[in-house]
Amino acid sequence: MHGNWRSGVSAEPDGIEPPQPPPSPSGPRVRFSRRWQAGAAAVAVAAAVTATVLVAGSGGSSRHGAASAAGTPDDGLPHTAIEVSTGTCGRGWTKPRPGRQVFDLHNISATASEVYLDDPRTGKIYGEVDGLAPGTSRPLTVDLGSGSYAFKCLENDADAVTGPTVVVAGDVPQGPAAAPVNQHDLIPPTLAYQKWVGQRIGDLAAGTAKLKADIDHGDLAAARTDWLTAHLVYERMGAAYDTFGDADGAIxxxxxxxxxxxxxxxxxxxxxxxxxxxxxxxxxxxxAPAAALDAAVRELQGGWSQQRMDPAAMGLRAHEIIENAEQFELTARTDYGSGTNLATASANIDGTRAILVQLRSLLVPRYPDVAALDAALDRAQADLAAQHHGAAWTPVDKLTQAQRERINADFGDLLERLAPVATIFEVRRTA
Structure with a gap:
């Protein structure tokens, strides 16, 4: 989908493969959740797009910045060869300079390594390469200003080693960077979000009970209205679906x-x-289906206080919710007759906003484009709302070409702006 800050998680380079989605059922037996089937792509997108926010970009392929036939780099940038190992981390950087440049990282150790380029005083990260295999090289493209920098090498099963501090002189503004987050940083917002989900499950239980009552009384007109109300409550809890487990498939x-x-x-x-x-x-x-839905929701409600969400997944979920909306709602793959996919897509945006509310205090100092992200969320939701007419929503297949293109563009823009969020909140080793 959408160089490359987390270059190591890209699908193609150095033989690193993302986790594959579960296979589709081969027969009519179903009862599976459609969520997170595109999660691996979200990671790759986060890796690629964060370059525009945190660093100028780092290559995810051994071909990036490769020498031309004349024996010089074909990207027009200055290159510096850097050794990666516990004993020689950062060796080779003897002529520091500002501006956009490439560090060709070569792992001379016997184990795979992560490599960060950071400010040793503040811990802010300017570039990163993950999964650098023994004996291999990979380019890291960064845009450096005046300041202090050091490479940090984190080999598997070994303590982190920080190389020598290098000072870039002058008065050049520093490039994009972000302070890493740790598990402890993410626990409070995750607990707050989990509490919010618990409250929404209460709303969901009230909604499915009302839907069941409508059907029990034979009032199908009311059931159609109450079905959408309850369904949208569920669709706003996107970051919790993985924690819901089998309940998601049943619901x-x-x-x-x-x-x-x-x-x-x-x-x-x-x-x-x-x-x-x-x-x-x-x-x-x-x-019977209405009773089963209501029972599944009440079972989820009864056990929710015992569940524990993964703090490390919060940033990624903000992106995945929108990715799933694009994949399933904007294509009407999940339309079973109501024509309300655009309502669901709007609820999914609400779900991403709910995560960002909890992460905001950590995100704002790390992501300079938060205001643009907020504006993109508003724009997408406004374009969806324009297709809401009284109690009805325009079905996806009834959109004009211009309307479809505008909404698709909105979601494409959101995916790009949310990809850095996924990467910023990836928990990193610091020691």
Missing amino acids: NGTAARTPGAVDDPGFTGFHRIEYGLWHGQSAAALR
Whole structure:
């Protein structure tokens, strides 16, 4: 999808492969969650796009900045060869200079290593390469101003080693950098978010109870209205889906894309009820699915206080929610008849905002484009709201080409602006 600050997590270079999404069901048995199937791509995007925010860019391929046939770098930038090992970390940097430049990092040790270029006084990171294998080289492109810098080498199963401090003289403004976050930094916002989710699960339980009552009383018109209200509550809790575990499949699973899959007993939850409500099924046919949905939500509610969310995943989830909205909602892959994918996409934006609220105090000093991110969220949500007409939403397939292009562009922009958030909140070794 969308050099490269976290160059080591890119899918192609140095044989590093991202985790693969689970395979699609081969038959009509379904009951699986559609969430986080694009998570590996989110990591790669975060790696690539953060370059525009934190550093000028670092190459993720051995071809980046490679010598031309004449034996000189073909990128037009000055190159410096740097050794990476516990005994010689940072050796080779003897002529410091400001500006955009490339450090060709060569791991001479016997184990893989992470390498940071940071300010040894403040700990701010200007560039990073992950997973540098023994005997291999990789370029790190940075934009340096006047100040103090040092390479830090973090070999597997060994303490971090900081190389010699190098001073870039003059009065040149420093390039982009970010202070690393640790697990302890992320625990308070994660706990606050988990408490917020617990409150929303209470709202969800009230919504599914109302939906069940509508269907029990045969009022399908009310059920269609209350279905959307309850479903949007669930869709705003995006960062918690992984913690929900199997409950996510029971509550919001989708059917396999095969003939007859919507009739399989394993297809449950909101989308099963959506299919029935908008395909002429009777209240009698929907009572059991509505009761099962309500029971699954109440089981989730009862066990939520015992769950523990992963603090290290919070920044990545902010990006993944929007990525999933683009993949599933803007393509109408999850439309089972209601035509409300744009409402869901708007709720997903609410979900990303809920995470950013908790992370904001850590994000603002590390990400200079927070205001632009806020404006992009507002713009995307406003363009979605323009497709809300009274109680109805424009189905995705009824958008004009111009409307579709505008909304797709909004979400593409959001993905780029949220990718650095995922990278900023990746917990890094410091010792």
